[in-house]
Amino acid sequence: MTLSNSNVPIVRREALKNRLEQLTRMVEIRAVEERIQKLFAEGHVRGSTHLASGQEAVSVGIARSIDPDDIVTCTYRGHGHALALGVSPTAVIGEICGRVIGCAGGLGGSMHLVEPEVGLLPTAAIVGAGLPIACGAAMAARARGKDRIAVSIFGDGSANIGAFHESLNFAAIRKLPVVFVCENNLYGEYTRIQLSTPVEDIAIRAASYNMPGVVADGQDVDKVAEAMATAVARARRGGGPTLIEMKTYRYSGHSRSDPATYRPAGELDAWLKRDPIDILAERLAGEKILAPGGLDQLKADISDAVERATMEVLDSPAPDLGEILSHVGAHSAGGDQRWNFWSK
């Protein structure tokens, strides 16, 4: 029932134009995150890993709104975005399990997913780091005379770091084609936004840069896409940057085994009632795109596919030890295989 069972990022990305594929991808993201949680418990994931179950509509809404040759920067909470942008479950799970099959060959891990083919720069483990980098990508696009844009995805807690402020100002003054997407999932680590941020809507901070600031419903993929479309169009026609705040929620804790006991009782349940997958499934059912019982079938199919991907990963080898020194500089053994963003 999945439309694209390709592992080729660009094919997966193009497939997102299809409504059903959008749902499929959201289900896939959820399934991958759940599998990763299990892989973590099984000892296959080292360090830390940051799940984004509950935030799937943001990922898919962004990915379907931009072109594969637009550039995206993102944080460690990037599994869903990577999958939505086109990275295959095998490449994502593979990276998180440190296998050669991973999108960074196992060198990066959960916090560092990457796929130049669909514009995804290595996701950054430092809060705020992606915002200035997106500004630079936008500068490059403009310098090349292309109408490509850059998107930077970050969390609510990241809106308090200096790089946020500097980047928004920088992009505004240079009218750069950037869309800043703040995923407001109400928490930065274990801290509720109210305890770190004295305003309710991050979006109002756009006013400090004379930039549009938009609040969007991050649980509804169509609302996400709608907000994105305006901002993307504005950026493409040279109108400058936009700040979009997606109101969303992460179902799990911040990372690894965080049980998220700091959340008030009932909060998670309330959000589960607005589950992004259910919202889209219901809409597609209404539009007769999804058959009755179709969602369950989809979930089962995807779950199988993710399980197959997981097995493929677990069967695949760890990177060769030579990799340690193969990609440090141009002098390294790996040599230059530089991606050309402007070949098309």
Place this chain on the structure above:
Amino acid sequence: MTLSNSNVPIVRREALKNRLEQLTRMVEIRAVEERIQKLFAEGHVRGSTHLASGQEAVSVGIARSIDPDDIVTCTYRGHGHALALGVSPTAVIGEICGRVIGCAGGLGGSMHLVEPEVGLLPTAAIVGAGLPIACGAAMAARARGKDRIAVSIFGDGSANIGAFHESLNFAAIRKLPVVFVCENNLYGEYTRIQLSTPVEDIAIRAASYNMPGVVADGQDVDKVAEAMATAVARARRGGGPTLIEMKTYRYSGHSRSDPATYRPAGELDAWLKRDPIDILAERLAGEKILAPGGLDQLKADISDAVERATMEVLDSPAPDLGEILSHVGAHSAGGDQRWNFWSK
């Protein structure tokens, strides 16, 4: 005719309650800046020096509005603030000429004036550095159960650096007793504010932190003091921080020999018509505090006093070479002579 010809910082500071002394001090600041410009030309000033002629009302307006045991952080453009807060012309000029008589014994130079006695921490040469430090001073005041506050003075260009954003957010979320004073003199180095900052009033950025943002006329010392009074009272009673933007102008270039050719014709002249010294002198004349011809006399007297201070400086020795290693750590020869901010 000067009221305080003391060199004792705290005495100079207390004297500022007097209206005429406020004018006197502004005249003194102007005279010192002019003398420093000359000293620079004469080869007595090394490195760089940043004059604030034209901004005297901000300095005096702040100093008269706060207590000597409040804490102030400030930038390299700090001669006027240091003088207003109570540092003597000898100590300021002495520091700028690298003499032992300087307020930092000649170790710091023009960018690093200091006087713990009146709460002035070493002025910082790194843009934005003073804002977080002021937050910490405010934390210390609160921890000590004192109603002291901290004031951080910085420029318009500094409102684009990360530390500005982080500090305002930090102060707001902790309701710290800080007053953030932005001296908007229209330029950061050689760049007009419009080219670096996409909003006209820096003050509107306060909204990003749910903090009052106030625009004040920085050329009128009474308006400066009025804005300060509200913010200071709010801070003292636990109401949290305020951002005040002082609209002002620097008559000279950014530093040293910058001829400021980037300024549009007529701009300086327009500002000279709203000279802060003239504005206050006129008001004091109206209030019969200043006799007819009093301003000229004052200028002459102060000019003499500054010349005497300069001569004292030029007669005084360079610091002993032993100073190089005397104040690096507690282990250094200079030992601990730590100022106790809480002795009173």
Place this chain on the structure above:
Amino acid sequence: MAKIWIRQAVLRALDDAMTDDPSVIVMGEDIAAAGGPFKVTEGLLATHGPERVIDTPISEMAFMGAAVGAAVCGLKPVVEMMFIEFIGVALDQLTTQAATMRYLSRGRLTTPLVVRASAGAGQGFGCQHSQMLDHWFRGTPGLKVAVTSNARTTYGLLRSAIEDPDPVVVLEPRVLYAEREEYEFDRNYRIPLGQAEIARPGSDVTLVTCGAMRRVALAAAETSHANIEVVDLLTLWPWDRRTVAESVVRTGRLVTLEEAPAGSGWGGDVVSSIAIEAFGRLKAPPHRITLPEAPVPYSGALEARFLPSPAYVAEQIATLVSTNKPPLPWWRNAA
């Protein structure tokens, strides 16, 4: 003796310091209500209250700088940088502001603050969360740098750092937090900053190390034919020249074991100093065992190879002792 988690040593040091000195405050991200990302500050909030145990927004520049201001004005802030890499967005406040405060005020203002941070590799946190980065701080006039290596040194160094009148960086190898050790707390125990310790006496080789590498060195010494003296530097700046020099004069051989690539490791300064001071008195060339010049890999197999193992250290030392020539590192052999 009780078995404790090493992270408890951090907690006890902070707790005792806060009890003994009301001017001590701690701040950082999620260190208060949540008890710390590594649970090393658990319970402090309840004991010492929200004005002394402070959760901050994700704003390293703000809270690092606030620590500077608070320190100048009479508090003793202990700042947690969760991962030492995060100070990459706030270095100015520590090395340029805090470290010059005393100087710029001719001794009238000081910044008695501590930056504690988890550091180092070994757990698969990837290349942006696994470095030691002591080279960003070492040799900065006005700043001290210490590295903990077990429960006792954690407690002893942290207490000294908090009592120090100047700014101190304390790096805590993250890999140690979750290890258990026999240790009985003694609240009067201190390790003076600037003082190394001989972790294991020996006569053939002086192996200078610190942090998580101390255990690697000790394990290597156990299996080695050479009689290895292990010196734990404890403070990287200023480091204990006398202890190292005396040991080297005794053993005649100097090897460093560093968790950093050679270009940024502390061994350059240590080896050069000893090579100068003990010129002509060494039986063999000094040798540095370091990381390869590469980011820290994520994958477990790679990270295990990346970090020196006891067997590798023992082998390197055996080659040095038997050949009197510095052995090649594994990555040059392999290539």
Place this chain on the structure above:
Amino acid sequence: MAKIWIRQAVLRALDDAMTDDPSVIVMGEDIAAAGGPFKVTEGLLATHGPERVIDTPISEMAFMGAAVGAAVCGLKPVVEMMFIEFIGVALDQLTTQAATMRYLSRGRLTTPLVVRASAGAGQGFGCQHSQMLDHWFRGTPGLKVAVTSNARTTYGLLRSAIEDPDPVVVLEPRVLYAEREEYEFDRNYRIPLGQAEIARPGSDVTLVTCGAMRRVALAAAETSHANIEVVDLLTLWPWDRRTVAESVVRTGRLVTLEEAPAGSGWGGDVVSSIAIEAFGRLKAPPHRITLPEAPVPYSGALEARFLPSPAYVAEQIATLVSTNKPPLPWWRNAA
């Protein structure tokens, strides 16, 4: 040969690089319309236009990071950090992001960017504007560091740095900008990164140095009784082990002259490496001439004493050669 200001060498290197390669852009504070705080970018805006010569707000994190993003996406940004200290608010973007980009993408993404900055002491800019700070960068896997020392090396290093496929920091001793020199531009001239040069041949002592200290070393060599070979490292990371080692083997003596305190200077790595490689082949202990461990003083008399003078260097070397013992630095003699 024409006499030029050394700052003109920066300008020519940038101008020629921009002409030769349309992907080169320059950015920084006041570098476009105003021609640069040190006037090293004067005229570039007129020649190359506002999309390639970019004035930035005072936002080091933003424009340093923008350079990273632009580099990854095909431009070659040259960023001016007016004073190297300013990167203290933006270090993350260079050392943690740019330097790991190639690694994290297994060679598919690279960041060919240059950070140029004025650095060093000598002009009374005070302790927050007078450091070299190369230790913040040196030894960071994926990053190179070079230091210019005259008009020719400025041109040659900058052109190579801009052509390098990886990120490079180029430190330009500020004190040199305003000096004049005979120099004829050759737009094909390059100094390969990683290659040192013998600035003056000699037989008694190898004096390794770089940056503004090159002139001090050369002046010392002129007056010294010892026949001093002066090696200008040019690239501090990776540094040219072969040139240094061969020179030391020839002269039998190694002295470094560094514009940094010993704890952070590059001499630690150089001296330790040579002490290891040339073990037993040195006639005298190596020696490091460094700055004292203190912030850079403002006052002219103090700063003059703070920095090594040719006479002091010559004297130190004379003592080394005549006594075969490393001489004490002036501040230990004086105390």
